[in-house]
Amino acid sequence: MATRRHSGPATALARDHGFTAVDDYDTRTYILPFLRDPESRKQIIAEHRANPRGAAAQPGIKPPNHSEGLKRLIDKLRMTPQAGKHTIVEVVPWQEYAIGILPGQRGGVIKITRERYATREDAEHAIFLKRLRALLAHYQLKL
Amino acid sequence: MSLAQELMLRITGYTDKCSVRPGDEVSFHIHSELNESYDVQMVRLIHGDTNPEGPGFKERLLRSPTNGKYRGQHQPMYAGSYLLVPHDDRLNLQSFTLCAYIFPTTPVTDLEGTPVGAQAIISKFNAKTGLGYGLFINEAGELALRIGRGRGKLDEYSTKKPLFRKVWYKVSASFDAATGEVHIAQTPFVTITNGGHGMSMLHPMEDTAAAVRHRGTPGAPRVTDSPLLMAASTLEPHAGRFLTGGHFRHLDAPVEIPVHTHKFNGKIERPKVANRALSAAQIEMLLGCAGIDHVPGELRAAIVGAWDFSANISDNAASTQVIDTSVNKLHAVGVNLPVRGVTGFNWSSDFMSFRHGPQEYGAIHFHDESVDDARWQRSFTFKVPKGLKSGVYAARLRINGATTADCEDYVPFFVRPPADGPTAKIALVMAMHSYLAYANDNLSVNSVIAQLLTGQVPLLQPGDLLLNKERGYGLGTYTSYRDGWGVNISSRLRPILNMRPKYIHVLSPSLWQFNADLHLVDWLEQMKYDVDILTDEDVQREGVSLLKQYRVVLTGHHPEYMSEQQMQAYHDYQQQGGRFLYLAANGFYWICQPHPENPNIVEVRKGDNGTRAWTVTPGEYCNAFDGKHGGLWRVRGRAMSKLLGVTFTSFGLTYSSYYRRAPDSELAETSWMFKGIGRDEPIGNFGLVGDGAAGLELDRYDLELGTPHRAYLLANSEGHSDMFVTVTEESTFNARGYIASGTGDNNPRTRADIVYYKTPNDGGTFSVGSMAWCGSLSHNKYNNNVSRLTKNVIDGFLKAGPLP
Numbered sequence: 001m002a003t004r005r006h007s008g009p010a011t012a013l014a015r016d017h018g019f020t021a022v023d024d025y026d027t028r029t030y031i032l033p034f035l036r037d038p039e040s041r042k043q044i045i046a047e048h049r050a051n052p053r054g055a056a057a058q059p060g061i062k063p064p065n066h067s068e069g070l071k072r073l074i075d076k077l078r079m080t081p082q083a084g085k086h087t088i089v090e091v092v093p094w095q096e097y098a099i100g101i102l103p104g105q106r107g108g109v110i111k112i113t114r115e116r117y118a119t120r121e122d123a124e125h126a127i128f129l130k131r132l133r134a135l136l137a138h139y140q141l142k143l
Numbered sequence: 144m145s146l147a148q149e150l151m152l153r154i155t156g157y158t159d160k161c162s163v164r165p166g167d168e169v170s171f172h173i174h175s176e177l178n179e180s181y182d183v184q185m186v187r188l189i190h191g192d193t194n195p196e197g198p199g200f201k202e203r204l205l206r207s208p209t210n211g212k213y214r215g216q217h218q219p220m221y222a223g224s225y226l227l228v229p230h231d232d233r234l235n236l237q238s239f240t241l242c243a244y245i246f247p248t249t250p251v252t253d254l255e256g257t258p259v260g261a262q263a264i265i266s267k268f269n270a271k272t273g274l275g276y277g278l279f280i281n282e283a284g285e286l287a288l289r290i291g292r293g294r295g296k297l298d299e300y301s302t303k304k305p306l307f308r309k310v311w312y313k314v315s316a317s318f319d320a321a322t323g324e325v326h327i328a329q330t331p332f333v334t335i336t337n338g339g340h341g342m343s344m345l346h347p348m349e350d351t352a353a354a355v356r357h358r359g360t361p362g363a364p365r366v367t368d369s370p371l372l373m374a375a376s377t378l379e380p381h382a383g384r385f386l387t388g389g390h391f392r393h394l395d396a397p398v399e400i401p402v403h404t405h406k407f408n409g410k411i412e413r414p415k416v417a418n419r420a421l422s423a424a425q426i427e428m429l430l431g432c433a434g435i436d437h438v439p440g441e442l443r444a445a446i447v448g449a450w451d452f453s454a455n456i457s458d459n460a461a462s463t464q465v466i467d468t469s470v471n472k473l474h475a476v477g478v479n480l481p482v483r484g485v486t487g488f489n490w491s492s493d494f495m496s497f498r499h500g501p502q503e504y505g506a507i508h509f510h511d512e513s514v515d516d517a518r519w520q521r522s523f524t525f526k527v528p529k530g531l532k533s534g535v536y537a538a539r540l541r542i543n544g545a546t547t548a549d550c551e552d553y554v555p556f557f558v559r560p561p562a563d564g565p566t567a568k569i570a571l572v573m574a575m576h577s578y579l580a581y582a583n584d585n586l587s588v589n590s591v592i593a594q595l596l597t598g599q600v601p602l603l604q605p606g607d608l609l610l611n612k613e614r615g616y617g618l619g620t621y622t623s624y625r626d627g628w629g630v631n632i633s634s635r636l637r638p639i640l641n642m643r644p645k646y647i648h649v650l651s652p653s654l655w656q657f658n659a660d661l662h663l664v665d666w667l668e669q670m671k672y673d674v675d676i677l678t679d680e681d682v683q684r685e686g687v688s689l690l691k692q693y694r695v696v697l698t699g700h701h702p703e704y705m706s707e708q709q710m711q712a713y714h715d716y717q718q719q720g721g722r723f724l725y726l727a728a729n730g731f732y733w734i735c736q737p738h739p740e741n742p743n744i745v746e747v748r749k750g751d752n753g754t755r756a757w758t759v760t761p762g763e764y765c766n767a768f769d770g771k772h773g774g775l776w777r778v779r780g781r782a783m784s785k786l787l788g789v790t791f792t793s794f795g796l797t798y799s800s801y802y803r804r805a806p807d808s809e810l811a812e813t814s815w816m817f818k819g820i821g822r823d824e825p826i827g828n829f830g831l832v833g834d835g836a837a838g839l840e841l842d843r844y845d846l847e848l849g850t851p852h853r854a855y856l857l858a859n860s861e862g863h864s865d866m867f868v869t870v871t872e873e874s875t876f877n878a879r880g881y882i883a884s885g886t887g888d889n890n891p892r893t894r895a896d897i898v899y900y901k902t903p904n905d906g907g908t909f910s911v912g913s914m915a916w917c918g919s920l921s922h923n924k925y926n927n928n929v930s931r932l933t934k935n936v937i938d939g940f941l942k943a944g945p946l947p
Contacts, residue, residue: 004283006251006305053599053652056834057800057862059825065865065888078594082255087587089150089603093193093548093645098150100603105257106589106625107614110603112149124600 031076032139034069035132041143044070045129052124077131086127088120097123146176148612152605154181154215154540155552155638157517161575161743162557162678165529169556171538172519174638175215176609184210184539185525187532188555190665190921191644191658197831198921200645201665202539209525215542218519220616220637221384223406223511224481225375226450226465228473229398230368233418233447234267237363240417241265241278241288242315242426244332244488246410246506248626250284250306253408255589255625258282259511263376263405264314265414267369270376270404273297274365277376278316279405280306286329286353288316293365300325302353307331309341310351311410311488313430317420323361324420328354336492339760354423370399371448373414373475374407374509384518386476390741393464400478406511408626412487413505415469416448433505434468448473452483453505456497460484460504460767461739479617480515480632480744482508484767486760496765496772504762510624514617515744516636533560533675535573535664537644549605553644555657560675567673568941570693571663576679576704576735578642578657579633579745582619583610587649589622598797598866601649606640616640620747621756629757635743650796652833659917660699662831663726666920670934680742683708687715695940697724700917701840704735704747707769710776713786720904722940726933728840728895728914729791731783734776736768748773754794754870777848777872785849788898789842789912795867795887799838799915800860801828802897807855813899815947816857816909816935820928826858827929832918836929839914841867841895854900860913861894863887905945909936 008014034040047070057063066074083104089112091098097120101111117123133143146153156173163169175181189201228234241264249259266277273291281287287301306312306329316327331352333345345351369377379402387397415429425442429435433451435443446469454466460483465475477483484497487506494500525538536558542550557573560566586593587601588611594600603611610616616637618630641648641656648655654662667674674697681689683706690696690712702725705713710731717723733753738744746768749755753775766773776783784790803825808817820826827836837860844850867887877884887893895912902908919929939946 003281004285004303006283006285054798054864054866056798056828056838057864058828059801059862063800063862063864063888071865075595079591082589082591086600087603088600089608090548090605090647091150093604094195097602102588105255106585107612109147110588110608110611120602127600 027076031072034073035136035141040069044073048074048128049125052121052128074128077128077135080131086130088123088127091116099123099127148608150549150605151608151612152549152552153177153179154542154550155606155609155640156522156540156554157636157638158554158556160556161635161680162559163527164559165527165531165561168524168526170521170524171554172218172517173215173522173540174218174519175542176217178217179215179542180212181215182212182541182544183523186537186539188535188537188553188644188661188664189668191661192654192831193645194653194831198665207525209523213523216520216522220514220517220613221402222479222514222614222617223375223403224477224479224509224513225403225406226373226475226477226481226507227398227400228371228448228475230370231473233471234371234416234473235366236276236418237320238318238419239276240315240317240419240421240426242313242430243414244311244412244430245314246309246311246488247280247306247408248308248628249408250280250308253625254627259408261405262407263372263374264407264411265371265373265416266376266405267367267371268376269367269369269380270378275367275369276364278314280407286314286327288318288325288327290318290364292362298360300327300357300359302327302329302355304329304351304353307345307351309338310345311337315426318359319420320363321361323359325357325359326354326423327357330354332488337486337488337490339486370401372403373411374481375403376405377401378404386478390463390515390738390744391476392740393462394476398476407509408511408624410485410506410508412452414450415446417445418447419445433502443470447471450475451505452507453501456484456501456504458498459739459770460497477507478515479513481513482631482767484763484765486762490762492762495762496770498765498770508628510626510628512614512618512624513632514637515634527558531558533558533566535661535676552606555642557676557678559677559681565675565692567675568694569672569674569697569937570677570690571667571674571697571699572682572702573660573676573678574656574699574702575635576706576745577702578639579635580620580704580733580735580747581641581656582633582639583615583617583641584619584621584649585611585615586622593649596796597650599652602647604647606643606646610640620749623757629749629759631748632744632746651839652798653831654918656701659832662917662920663697663699666917666925666930669925672937679709682712683737683742686712687719690716690721691719695722695724695937698727698730700727700914702727702730703732704745705731705733705776706736707771710781710786717786717902717906717908720902720906722906723908724936724940725787725908725910726916728842728912729794731776731786732791734766734773734779736766738768750774750778752778752872754791754872775872782848784845787842787910788844788850788854788900788908789896789910790845790848791870792841792843792873793863793867793869793887793893794840795863796839797833797864797866799830799833799835800862801835802826802837802858802860802895804858805856808857810855812947813855813857815939816899816932818935819931824928826932827916827919829922829927830915830919830929831921832915836916836919837895837913841893842910842912843892843894843896844898850898851900854898856896857899858897859894863893867893869893901946907940907946
C-alpha cells in the first residue's frame with residue numbers, strides 16, 4: 001500500500017512567520033541589550049543564582065521580584081518549545097537530581113543526562129545557564 | 144525485558160471503591176511493569192510531605208491478612224473511545240455501502256506532530272489477520288476502503304486526497320462483490336457555523352474533495368467474528384474483557400470488548416451500513432436524515448445499521464447506549480466514554496444546549512486517549528476491620544520489598560465511620576472530585592506554559608515518568624487530548640499518579656491537592672482532635688443529612704470542583720447552623736458532575752469564562768451527564784463567595800507571602816479567634832508550601848459578588864510577587880496600569896482575605912482564602928500563629944451555644 005505524503009500550502013502564514021518575526025524583534029530590542037553588557041549579564045546570572053525558583057515575601061522587606069533584565073530573559077527562556085527542553089528528574093528524593101531532555105511528544109522517552117546535582121535549585125540554575133548559552137549562540141554572542 | 148525509560152515507576156494501581164466503612168471490602172487492581180512480585184503493607188496515611196524542613200513522612204502500619212507478597216502482573220491500559228456493536232452475522236457483508244459524516248481532528252498527525260497512523264471510521268475488521276472490511280483514514284490522511292479476503296492480501300481503495308483537520312465531510316464507500324467496483328467519496332460539508340473554531344471558507348474545494356471509482360477485485364470480504372466498531376478496528380476480538388454494570392447497566396448481559404486499534408480522533412455522525420452498493424443519490428438521501436424514517440420501503444431492508452446519536456438525548460446525553468434505527472436494532476455501546484452532547488455537522492449556532500436542539504447535536508467526539516475504566520484484573524482485597532478509625536488509608540506496594548521511589552507506590556482510599564453514626568464532632572471532607580479533575584495532567588512534560596506559570600522547571604518523579612510513558616492513563620481536565628480538545632472527563636477507576644503521598648506537584652513549589660491535604664490530616668492528629676474523614680462522593684450522595692451530623696465541617700486546601708448536589712448540601716449546612724471552615728482558596732469554583740450511573744466518573748466543561756486549561760468548542764457548554772450548563776458556578780449565578788464569603792482573585796504558583804491582621808479582628812465577635820496572637824504580629828510568614836501561609840491561589844471578599852453583608856475582614860495578605868496574576872474572569876479589559884489586570888506588585892486585589900461571618904441558627908463560616916494555609920500548620924513543631932488561629936476557631940466552633 002503506497003503511502004503518499006500531502007503537504008499543506010508553503011506560505012509564510014502557514015509557517016507562522018508573523019510570530020517568529022516579532023519574537024525576534026522583541027528579543028533583539030528588549031533582551032539582547034541586557035546580555036551584551038558584561039556587567040548587566042553578570043548581575044542577571046547572580047540574581048538567578050541567589051533565588052533560582054523564587055522566594056517568599058518577608059515582613060518589612062521588599063519582595064524579591066525579578067529585575068527587568070532577568071524577567072524578560074527568563075520569561076523567554078521558559079517559553080521554548082517542548083522538544084529538547086530541559087527538565088529535572090528526581091534520582092534520590094532531597095539528595096540527588098538529574099537533568100533530563102524532554103522529547104516534545106507525549107509518550108516519548110525522557111533522556112536522562114549524566115549530570116547530577118545535590119539540590120533542585122542547583123539543577124535549576126544549571127539549566128538556566130545552558131539555555132542562556134543557547135540563546136546567546138543563536139544570536140552569535142558568547143557567555 | 145528492559146525499560147526504555149530510566150528511573151520510571153514500575154508498579155501502580157487503583158481501588159474499586161473510594162470511600163468505605165468498616166465491614167466493606169475494597170479490591171485493588173495492580174499493574175507491575177516487569178511482572179515483578181511486590182509486597183503489600185496496609186497503612187494509614189498521616190503526613191505525606193517528605194520535606195526535611197517539616198515533620199517528615201508519617202504512616203501507621205496496619206496488621207492485616209492482606210499484607211504479604213503478591214505475584215506481579217503487567218496490565219496494559221487500552222485507552223481510546225469507540226462504539227461497539229457485538230458481532231452479528233448480518234454485518235458480515237458481501238456487497239456493501241458504508242457512509243457517515245466525519246470531522247477529523249488528527250487526519251495525519253496530532254498537534255505535537257506525531258503521526259497517528261491509520262484510523263478506522265466504521266469497521267468489521269481484524270487488524271491482526273487483515274480480514275474483513277472497513278472505512279478508514281489511511282496514513283496519508285486520505286479516506287480509504289480496506290477489504291481483507293485473506294491469503295495475506297489486503298486491498299485498499301483510496302480517494303488519494305487529504306482530509307483536512309476540523310472540517311466536516313460526507314464520506315462514503317460502496318463495494319460490489321460481483322464486479323469488484325468501488326466508489327469512494329469525501330465531500331467537504333462546510334457551513335458558516337459548523338467548523339467550531341475552524342474554517343467556514345474552504346477554497347479551493349478540489350484540494351480535499353474527491354469522488355473516485357476503482358476497478359477492484361471481486362469477492363466478498365472474509366467473514367470475521369470481530370465486532371463492528373466505529374472509531375476503531377479490532378486487534379484481538381477475544382481478550383477476556385467485558386462491559387457490565389455501572390454506566391453500562393442498561394446491558395442485559397455482559398458485552399465482550401476487543402483489544403482495539405486504528406483509533407480515530409474526531410467526530411462521527413449518522414454512520415450507516417447497507418448490504419449492497421448504493422448509488423450516490425441513495426447515499427445522499429441516507430445521510431440526509433438522522434434515522435431511516437424517510438427511506439423508501441424497498442430500501443429499508445438493505446440498511447443493516449443506521450445509528451442515530453441524537454435519538455436518546457433527553458435531559459442528559461449520558462447514556463452509553465447508541466440507538467440503531469434500522470430494522471435490525473443493532474444498538475451500539477460506547478467504550479471509554481466518547482463525548483456526547485457535541486455539535487454536529489448541522490449545528491447552526493441557534494442552540495447552545497443539546498436539550499433545546501438535540502437534532503443539531505447528533506455527533507459523538509472520539510479521542511484515542513480516553514479511559515472510563517482500566518478494567519484491570521483484581522490483584523487482592525482488603526476487608527475493612529470493624530473498629531478501624533476513620534482516616535486516609537492506602538495499600539503500600541514495594542517491588543520485592545525495595546524502598547526506592549521507582550519501586551514503591553501507594554494506592555489510597557478513605558475509611559469513613561460505621562453506618563450507625565459519626566465517631567467525632569468534626570468532619571474533614573476529602574476533595575475527591577477535585578483530585579479527579581486534576582488527575583494525571585501531563586503539564587510537566589507537554590505544557591509550554593508550565594514554567595511561566597510556576598516560575599520553575601518542573602520536577603519529574605518516577606510516577607511522572609510512568610504516567611508519561613502511558614500517555615496519561617486517560618489524562619485529566621488540566622490538559623488536552625492530542626487533537627487539541629480539552630479532556631472533559633476523569634475516572635477514579637485507573638491509577639491516578641498525582642494523587643499520592645510523597646508526590647511533588649508541578650503546580651506548586653511543593654505540594655498540591657491530595658498530598659497537600661495530608662498537611663491538615665497530620666495537624667488535626669497532632670492537636671488530638673477526633674475527626675471523621677468523608678469524601679465528596681459521600682456528600683454528593685447524602686447531602687446535608689450527612690454534614691448535619693457534625694458540629695464542625697472542614698475542607699482541605701483546594702475543593703475547587705463541586706457538583707450541584709454538593710453546593711446545595713453546603714448551603715443547607717450553613718443555613719441550618721453548621722460551623723464551617725474553608726481552609727483553602729479557589730474552592731466551589733467549577734461545575735463538576737458525576738455520571739448519573741457511576742460516581743467514579745466526573746465531567747467538567749471548561750467554558751468561555753474562568754481561569755482554565757482549555758476552552759470548550761462553541762455550543763458544547765452543557766454537561767452530557769446532566770444536561771445543564773457547565774463551566775464556572777459563577778456563570779450559573781452561584782459565585783463561590785455566596786458560600787465562602789470570598790471569591791477567587793489571583794494565582795501565583797510559586798513562593799508565598801504572609802497576612803496582616805485587619806481591624807475587624809479586634810471586635811467582640813472576633814477577637815476570641817486571635818487569643819495568643821499579637822495585634823501587629825505577621826501571620827504565617829513560614830510554611831511548607833512556598834514558605835508562607837498566603838499563596839498558590841488567593842481569594843478576597845467582594846460585596847458585589849455575594850460576600851454576606853455582615854462579614855468581617857480578620858486579616859489580609861500583602862507582598863505577593865509579580866508572579867501572582869489576576870484571574871481571567873476579573874480582567875474584562877486588559878490595560879497597563881488597569882488594576883484588574885495587574886499583578887501582585889500593583890493590583891491591590893491580589894491578596895488573600897481571612898473572612899468570617901455568622902449564618903442562621905448560630906452557624907458560622909471561617910475562610911482563609913489561601914491554598915498555602917494548611918502547609919504552615921506544622922511550623923516550629925506546630926507552635927505558630929497559623930496553628931493557633933485555626934485551633935482557636937475550631938475550639939470556639941465546637942462549643943455549645945451561640946457564637947460571640
